[in-house]
Amino acid sequence: MTSSITLPSPAKLNLFLHIVGQRPDGYHELQTLFQFLDYGDEITLSLTPEQPGVRLESSLPGVSDEDNLIIRAAKAIANKIPDELSGVSIRIQKRLPMGGGLGGGSSNAATTLLGLNHLWGLKLELEELAQIGLPLGADVPVFVRGHAAFGEGIGEKLTPAFPPEDWFVVLKPACNINTGKIFSVKGLTRDTARITIAPAFEGDASRYRNDCEDVVLKLYPEVKQSMDWLTQFGPARLTGTGACIFGRFPTESAARIIWESKPSGITGFVAKGVNVSPLHQKLTELE
Ligand SMILES: C[C@@](CO)(OP(=O)(O)O)[C@H](O)COP(=O)(O)OP(=O)(O)OC[C@H]1O[C@@H](n2ccc(N)nc2=O)[C@H](O)[C@@H]1O
Numbered sequence: 001m002t003s004s005i006t007l008p009s010p011a012k013l014n015l016f017l018h019i020v021g022q023r024p025d026g027y028h029e030l031q032t033l034f035q036f037l038d039y040g041d042e043i044t045l046s047l048t049p050e051q052p053g054v055r056l057e058s059s060l061p062g063v064s065d066e067d068n069l070i071i072r073a074a075k076a077i078a079n080k081i082p083d084e085l086s087g088v089s090i091r092i093q094k095r096l097p098m099g100g101g102l103g104g105g106s107s108n109a110a111t112t113l114l115g116l117n118h119l120w121g122l123k124l125e126l127e128e129l130a131q132i133g134l135p136l137g138a139d140v141p142v143f144v145r146g147h148a149a150f151g152e153g154i155g156e157k158l159t160p161a162f163p164p165e166d167w168f169v170v171l172k173p174a175c176n177i178n179t180g181k182i183f184s185v186k187g188l189t190r191d192t193a194r195i196t197i198a199p200a201f202e203g204d205a206s207r208y209r210n211d212c213e214d215v216v217l218k219l220y221p222e223v224k225q226s227m228d229w230l231t232q233f234g235p236a237r238l239t240g241t242g243a244c245i246f247g248r249f250p251t252e253s254a255a256r257i258i259w260e261s262k263p264s265g266i267t268g269f270v271a272k273g274v275n276v277s278p279l280h281q282k283l284t285e286l287e
């Protein structure tokens, strides 16, 4: 039996994000279009039958191991097997900025859930894994399901979508944005009219907006500065509650030309939008 596996933990973009209401518990109801990027973290899971329990080999700065979504996901699925078989040691190669709106934490949780399901031979359905993961983060279900999707509710009601697989320049302004802070801003738009999109949406997402953008641009001059630079070359948009912004290009070379002309001090990356998650592509190869 395989005892070690290295899996991708990709980023997501919110190609648009509308806030259409607020639930009685304060959580905001969204309508959003998720697409994955062929860029992200990598997680290595190694079974340690001689040493039960879940361990992280590499901690993340500013995140205690108990709070790390990788450990929380591993513990949530370790409930499904006898204690004495539950030994696993986990290593992460982090590339995604934390608090960037790229969903890194939720993606790490989903990769851990699917990876341990595979290594432990649990054969849990994606639906069950998505339910285990949702309390860890609203974006976990889309990463578990592994297909670009129109998300509703808090992002857990998913309809598969097929937006064009364009190239993106993603910029990471030099600030970290707390999701809770943005959702608590008084002037945030919370009443965008609900839209209906065709099942298996294939259209152009750029006609829709990100309702967090105005607030974020006002509060974070670093985001405004990056946005002003990127919009010289075409429309640019915030992902999630930021801080990252992205511009869309039809080819890799078009994206790289813009990327290479960026002023010094701006960080980020170029990546391709993909409708099937690189995690699921890898797991299919392993089957
Ligand atoms: C906005 C989105 C869009 O993809 O992405 P990010 O920008 O975080 O990547 C997600 O819905 C982020 O969901 P999630 O990752 O679970 O958010 P958390 O950081 O746990 O939320 C922090 C706080 O923000 C508020 N919150 C969050 C999500 C939501 N739909 N409504 C809210 O009001 C709640 O007060 C919550 O306690």
Ligand SMILES: Nc1ncnc2c1ncn2[C@@H]1O[C@H](COP(=O)(O)OP(=O)(O)O)[C@@H](O)[C@H]1O
Binding pocket: 060, 062, 063, 067, 068, 069, 070, 096, 097, 098, 099, 100, 101, 102, 103, 104, 105, 106, 108, 109, 179, 240, 242, 243
């Ligand atoms: N494995 C993890 N990777 C990233 N962030 C994590 C992880 N575990 C817990 N966190 C916490 O989740 C917060 C949100 O991180 P992340 O998911 O990367 O950003 P966002 O929700 O903006 O896309 C981080 O600031 C960090 O405190």
